[in-house]
Amino acid sequence: MTTASTSAAPAATQTLSVTDARVECAECGYKSHALVSHLMEAHGLTVADYLSAHAGAATVSDEALKMLKTAAVRRGAPAPTGLTANLMGIQIPVDGAVPESECLPLPSNYQFPTQGAARGVFSRAIMAMARGRNAFIWGMPGTGKDAIVHAYSAYTRKPVVMVTFRPGTDLSPWFYTRAIDKEGTSWEFGHLWNALVNGVEGRDGVARAALVLLSDVDRADEAQAEWFRILTDSISGRILGPDGGMVPLFPGTQFICTANSCGTGDARGRMGSANPIDASIMDRLGRKMEAKYMDWVDEGKILRAKYPGVAAADPSIFSDSSEKKLGQLGHATASLRKAIDNEDLYAEFTHRSLCAILDECEDVLHYSATTPDNLLKHGMRAWLEGLDSESRLTANRLIDPHLKGGALGDD
Numbered sequence: 001m002t003t004a005s006t007s008a009a010p011a012a013t014q015t016l017s018v019t020d021a022r023v024e025c026a027e028c029g030y031k032s033h034a035l036v037s038h039l040m041e042a043h044g045l046t047v048a049d050y051l052s053a054h055a056g057a058a059t060v061s062d063e064a065l066k067m068l069k070t071a072a073v074r075r076g077a078p079a080p081t082g083l084t085a086n087l088m089g090i091q092i093p094v095d096g097a098v099p100e101s102e103c104l105p106l107p108s109n110y111q112f113p114t115q116g117a118a119r120g121v122f123s124r125a126i127m128a129m130a131r132g133r134n135a136f137i138w139g140m141p142g143t144g145k146d147a148i149v150h151a152y153s154a155y156t157r158k159p160v161v162m163v164t165f166r167p168g169t170d171l172s173p174w175f176y177t178r179a180i181d182k183e184g185t186s187w188e189f190g191h192l193w194n195a196l197v198n199g200v201e202g203r204d205g206v207a208r209a210a211l212v213l214l215s216d217v218d219r220a221d222e223a224q225a226e227w228f229r230i231l232t233d234s235i236s237g238r239i240l241g242p243d244g245g246m247v248p249l250f251p252g253t254q255f256i257c258t259a260n261s262c263g264t265g266d267a268r269g270r271m272g273s274a275n276p277i278d279a280s281i282m283d284r285l286g287r288k289m290e291a292k293y294m295d296w297v298d299e300g301k302i303l304r305a306k307y308p309g310v311a312a313a314d315p316s317i318f319s320d321s322s323e324k325k326l327g328q329l330g331h332a333t334a335s336l337r338k339a340i341d342n343e344d345l346y347a348e349f350t351h352r353s354l355c356a357i358l359d360e361c362e363d364v365l366h367y368s369a370t371t372p373d374n375l376l377k378h379g380m381r382a383w384l385e386g387l388d389s390e391s392r393l394t395a396n397r398l399i400d401p402h403l404k405g406g407a408l409g410d411d
Helices: 035-041 046-055 062-073 116-130 144-157 191-198 221-235 296-306 309-311 327-341 353-367 375-384 389-401
Strands: 086-087 090-093 136-140 159-164 175-180 183-188 212-213 237-241 247-248 254-258 287-290
Touching: 035 046, 046 090, 086 144, 086 327, 090 116, 116 136, 116 144, 116 254, 116 287, 144 159, 144 212, 144 254, 159 183, 183 191, 191 212, 191 247, 212 221, 221 254, 287 375, 296 309, 296 353, 309 353, 327 353, 327 375, 327 389, 353 375, 375 389
Parallel strands: 136 254, 136 287, 159 212, 212 254
Antiparallel strands: 086 090, 175 183, 237 247
């Protein structure tokens, strides 16, 4: 019996090759990913001198160029400078270094008023904000008091901290609260306090002053009113700290306050939560402005942009052959708001009311095979059925001449 012996073949040897990506100096053979410093230190040559003597020679490796490009992408493009925004005819610098996250968002389909009393009021508001002034803007719900600050912040990249006064909300975390840990007790400072004292840092690492929007200040409850007093005291340039000492405000910090009443409470009784504001506080709030509803020329454009389907289905809702081309909804709005101003109708008819009406029109269109002749009459229910019986009858009589099919009677 013959035994065959076998032996394993020797394993193939693998050779690893490493590519040297560095560039070589044509003067001395020195290798590096970048030769700029070497050329000057070893040979006294600038890059231009070196390339003049060695045309086409590389001074930076491909690997180094890749790293530079990657770093540039991570850092992002530098903030643009020299930009301005034209807001109601006023040129205002845009701070491109402020992140969008530090600004208020632009309201949907927002347009600056171009006509009537609203244009005058809001052009004053734009001037005040652009000049760093404090202001108190009051007016009926839906007149755009907060929206003008949103638009200013969004277009100019002005950092804004917004505080909305809602009864029962604890505002102390916005300022400072006592914290307890194993080391003992300490103060934790909130977002508003940090903006007031330290400003808001841009992408360039530089802090800049914030605009503080205090919304619905006449709705502050007793506890919130104390914080409001502290804030209004800070308009003098200092704010009360947690230890009782006065802390300097970041230079240039400004305050815009908004309210539904002028600070004396709602004499008409339509906004029961509107409280009087101490006269000494009102005196600190800077210039006063009463917001007005937009002219229908402006408001109608916004609504058509928001509800293109309704405008296409029944153009007469937004325009007609009258001199002002108000359409059914424009005429109805004018009649209702005039009656409300004259206190002949106990109600509010705001931009939100108009959106609720047109939302219902959209829903009717969605489930209808054809466009109803009285589409707006269907939509008006969204607002009318929120009124008491007497106010509803008054409102129906006011809008009846302006609606297809009228407003009175059953559908």
